[in-house]
Structures are given as structure tokens and as C-alpha cells.
Amino acid sequence: RLRKWQERIRTKDAGERNLQFALSEIDRMASALGVPRSVREVASVIYRRALDDDLIRGRSIEGVATSALYAACRKEGIPRSLEEISEVSRVERKEIGRTYRYISQELGLEMEPVDPKKYVPRFCSELELSEEVQSKANEIIETTAEKGLLSGKSPTGYAAAAIYAASLLCNEKKTQREVADVAQVTEVTIRNRYQEQIEAMGIHS
Amino acid sequence: MVDPKETINIENVVASTGIGQELDLQSVAMDLEGADYDPEQFPGLVYRTQEPKSAALIFRSGKIVCTGAKSTDDVHESLQIVFGKLRDLNIQVDEDPEIVVQNIVTSADLGRNLNLNAIAIGLGLENIEYEPEQFPGLVYRLDDPDVVALLFGSGKLVITGGKEPDDAKKAVDKIVSRLEELGLLE
DNA sequence: AGTTTACTTTGAAAAGC
DNA sequence: GCTTTAAAAAGTAAACT
Numbered sequence: 303r304l305r306k307w308q309e310r311i312r313t314k315d316a317g318e319r320n321l322q323f324a325l326s327e328i329d330r331m332a333s334a335l336g337v338p339r340s341v342r343e344v345a346s347v348i349y350r351r352a353l354d355d356d357l358i359r360g361r362s363i364e365g366v367a368t369s370a371l372y373a374a375c376r377k378e379g380i381p382r383s384l385e386e387i388s389e390v391s392r393v394e395r396k397e398i399g400r401t402y403r404y405i406s407q408e409l410g411l412e413m414e415p416v417d418p419k420k421y422v423p424r425f426c427s428e429l430e431l432s433e434e435v436q437s438k439a440n441e442i443i444e445t446t447a448e449k450g451l452l453s454g455k456s457p458t459g460y461a462a463a464a465i466y467a468a469s470l471l472c473n474e475k476k477t478q479r480e481v482a483d484v485a486q487v488t489e490v491t492i493r494n495r496y497q498e499q500i501e502a503m504g505i506h507s
Numbered sequence: 508m509v510d511p512k513e514t515i516n517i518e519n520v521v522a523s524t525g526i527g528q529e530l531d532l533q534s535v536a537m538d539l540e541g542a543d544y545d546p547e548q549f550p551g552l553v554y555r556t557q558e559p560k561s562a563a564l565i566f567r568s569g570k571i572v573c574t575g576a577k578s579t580d581d582v583h584e585s586l587q588i589v590f591g592k593l594r595d596l597n598i599q600v601d602e603d604p605e606i607v608v609q610n611i612v613t614s615a616d617l618g619r620n621l622n623l624n625a626i627a628i629g630l631g632l633e634n635i636e637y638e639p640e641q642f643p644g645l646v647y648r649l650d651d652p653d654v655v656a657l658l659f660g661s662g663k664l665v666i667t668g669g670k671e672p673d674d675a676k677k678a679v680d681k682i683v684s685r686l687e688e689l690g691l692l693e
Numbered sequence: 694a695g696t697t698t699a700c701t702t703t704g705a706a707a708a709g710c
Numbered sequence: 711g712c713t714t715t716a717a718a719a720a721g722t723a724a725a726c727t
Contacts, residue, residue, distance in 0.1 A: 453660025
């Protein structure tokens with residue numbers, strides 16, 4: 303009887319320690335990403351819900367914590383790509399993506415697809431591009447997405463191409479390499495998306 | 508426009524069967540040319556047929572999995588070839604082993620582009636999975652028939668998880684009518 | 694700038710770790 | 711859970727030309 307009681311305490315302590323570890327990891331990654339406190343709070347709530355629903359069984363604590371943070375960034379409207387998230391996590395990109403899809407389904411997060419426009423301010427500021435370029439990029443994204451060009455395309459690559467196009471149109475040219483580096487996509491992806499977008503916008507350059 | 512059902516094409520059929528006899532895979536691997544057997548990596552021996560093209564996974568228990576065939580007829584033809592090869596090795600094979608189709612992968616074309624973002628919302632975010640950062644297709648699980656459909660921006664789709672060719676037809680019909688009533692087709 | 698190859702997703706069975 | 715098999719869809723990445 304005493305042994306059983308001790309075991310319960312031990313289990314409870316272990317669970318408590320695991321939760322503390324997860325929350326501190328979320329905090330560490332959030333700091334590294336430079337996201338506001340509200341995102342960490344949302345991530346913590348998602349992690350606790352996953353814990354309550356027993357979704358961590360068979361998965362790593364770090365993986366679930368990272369996925370919760372990825373989901374929280376999106377929910378708060380300041381998405382980080384899986385590539386960016388994986389740079390501050392010790393879990394690899396593919397695993398974060400899988401775990402995110404799993405907890406998202408199980409918790410019924412009903413996450414909407416990421417809007418490429420959400421990446422425009424951050425990418426443009428890293429490239430030191432003007433407000434004018436940002437507006438132009440947003441206009442390109444809005445217009446071409448309405449024409450159906452966005453289906454199936456990665457939001458970061460889509461945003462990168464629009465920013466590249468906008469930088470040319472506003473005479474603040476950035477090279478494909480520069481834009482590709484901040485968006486963490488390849489130049490080939492920018493070229494492919496850029497061609498489609500320019501054509502759909504009826505721009506001839 | 509063409510009826511999307513007429514664009515349905517079977518791309519792969521997976522079936523299981525068994526010869527009703529245990530096998531010494533080590534010796535089968537020696538005698539059967541073209542056999543790939545690496546028990547450290549996977550317990551099954553891989554044997555590929557050329558016509559019809561398929562891959563058979565042969566296990567110690569005598570159970571066999573056939574995959575890669577383009578029709579249920581091809582599955583039967585391929586397995587007859589495998590049974591024949593085993594008999595050539597003086598291995599007892601049941602006279603007419605039962606062959607069970609486990610999965611059929613089909614492709615189809617709705618004939619018009621799809622706005623996956625609108626479809627994701629329309630079908631209900633709780634019913635679909637659409638993560639273009641990870642994969643360009645929208646994943647839609649149906650209850651009846653019990654299959655999974657992958658919808659692409661081009662209007663092409665993949666249906667998998669079905670056990671008979673008819674499942675794909677039913678699925679395409681349901682998807683088309685669902686998208687039509689949502690006003691998301693054409 | 695554009696090509697080739699390879700990997701991402703879905704489904705199912707087999708035997709064994 | 712993983713391992714292996716095959717095939718489609720379309721996007722993206724890495725490595726070349």
C-alpha cells in the first residue's frame with residue numbers, strides 16, 4: 303500500500319517535471335524566435351490540452367512542445383515556417399510537421415491554411431524593403447490568389463516570389479538569392495512562382 | 508464536360524495470399540533469380556514479375572503480398588507466375604490459393620482547377636487536412652466508401668484505401684456532388 | 694535559367710524488432 | 711512505432727548543366 307502511494311507520488315512528480323521541461327522548452331524556442339508572450343501562452347495551452355488528451359504517448363515531449371509552438375504562431379497570425387521552427391528545436395522538420403498535423407487533428411484546432419501575406423512584413427523588414435514594396439507584394443498575393451494560383455503552393459515560396467516581383471516593380475531590386483535566403487526557399491521556387499504571378503498580373507517584364 | 512468517373516484509372520493494386528506452406532527463404536533466394544532477400548532489413552523476400560509488372564513480398568510463413576499491379580486481373584496473373592516459379596523449385600503450393608485485394612490506388616480528373624483554400628473551408632476544417640507547406644494535396648477522408656482522397660489544385664485526384672474498383676467511382680461521385688452543392692466546382 | 698532526380702502525402706498487407 | 715513494396719498526384723529541394 304505504501305509502495306503504491308510512493309509510486310503515485312513518483313509518477314506525479316515525473317509528470318510535473320516533464321510539464322516543466324516542455325514549458326521551459328516552449329519558452330526557450332519562443333525567445334529564440336522572438337515571438338511575443340501571447341504566443342508562448344497559446345502554445346502552453348495547446349501543450350496542456352495535448353497532455354490532457356494523452357496525445358504525447360508514443361511521441362517526444364520536445365516534438366509536441368515544438369508543434370504546439372508552431373500551431374500557436376499560426377493561431378496568433380505570426381506564422382513561422384517549419385524550417386524556421388526546426389532551427390530552434392532539436393526535433394527535425396519532418397517530425398514537427400507530422401506531430402503538428404496529429405495534434406491539430408486530435409485537438410480539433412481547425413487551423414486555416416497560412417496566408418502568404420502574413421510573411422510579408424517580416425521578410426520585407428529583414429530585406430530592408432519599403433512600405434511601398436510591402437503593399438505591392440500584398441497586392442500581388444491577393445490578386446493572384448483570387449485567380450487560383452495559390453492552391454497547393456507553399457506560403458513562404460509564394461510570399462518570396464511576390465516580394466521579389468514587388469521589389470523589381472518598385473525599383474528596390476533584391477536578388478532572387480537575397481529573397482530566397484530570408485524566406486528559406488530555393489531560387490528555383492521563386493522563379494517558378496514569380497513567372498506565374500507576373501503572368502497572372504498581366505505584367506510584362 | 509466529361510464525366511469525371513470516365514477518367515478513373517487504377518494505378519496500383521495491393522493483394523495478399525498464401526501458398527499454405529512454410530518456406531526456407533534462404534534457399535528460395537538462392538534458387539530464384541532476381542530475388543532480393545535481406546532479412547536484416549526486412550523479413551520478406553522481394554520478387555519482381557515483368558509482365559504484368561509487380562512486386563511480390565514472400566514470407567517465411569508462406570504468405571505473400573503482391574503490389575504494383577494495374578488491375579485485379581494483373582494481380583492474379585502476377586501471382587500465378589510467382590506460384591509457378593515456386594512450384595518449379597519443387598515447393599508445394601496450394602492448388603488455388605485465395606487472393607484478397609487489400610487496397611486499390613486510383614487517379615481521376617475533375618476537369619477543372621480547384622481552389623483548395625475554399626474547399627478546405629467549405630468541406631469543414633475538421634474534416635480535411637490541407638498543409639501546402641508540407642504537401643500540395645488536400646486530404647479528404649470519406650466514410651462511405653471508406654477511402655481517402657487527395658485533391659489537387661489541377662483538379663486531379665488520387666483515391667486510395669478502397670478494396671474494390673467501385674469504391675473509387677462512388678467516391679468521385681460523392682466528391683463531385685459535395686463540391687457542386689458548395690458551388691466550388693466550375 | 695532551367696533540368697533531373699528524389700523526397701513529401703495517402704492506403705494496405707506481410708513478420709519481426 | 712519502424713522496416714519494404716508499388717503507384718499516382720504536384721510542389722519543393724539539391725545538384726547539375
